[in-house]
Amino acid sequence: MLAPDVVLCTDCSGSLGAAARHLGVEHHALNLSKGQRVQGAWHIQNANAYHARLKNCIRRFNGVASSYLASYLGWFRALDRSAQSPRQPAPFLALAIGA
Known part of the structure; x- marks a missing residue:
């Protein structure tokens, strides 16, 4: 679930862009394959780093x-x-x- 005022920052996944349009939320897509990781205030590595820390934390519990x-x-x-x-x-x- 996303709040109505959320800003979704993703890679250029078509499905995530379609989901953002369907939900009516602001979406910023960064093209990682072209080396685009930062676009103004939008920075995909923050989400990737958070995801890596979360996976590392959960891993110790074996799921x-x-x-x-x-x-x-x-x-x-x-x-x-x-x-x-x-x-x-x-x-x-x-x-x-x-x-």
């Missing part, structure tokens, strides 16, 4: 059950966002109890 996917993604986001700052237990406990 996840789809019923727990939201929990795994929530913890991944919390860990990923805290990577730039020292990890303190209080923020993670607050996330765990929904505070």
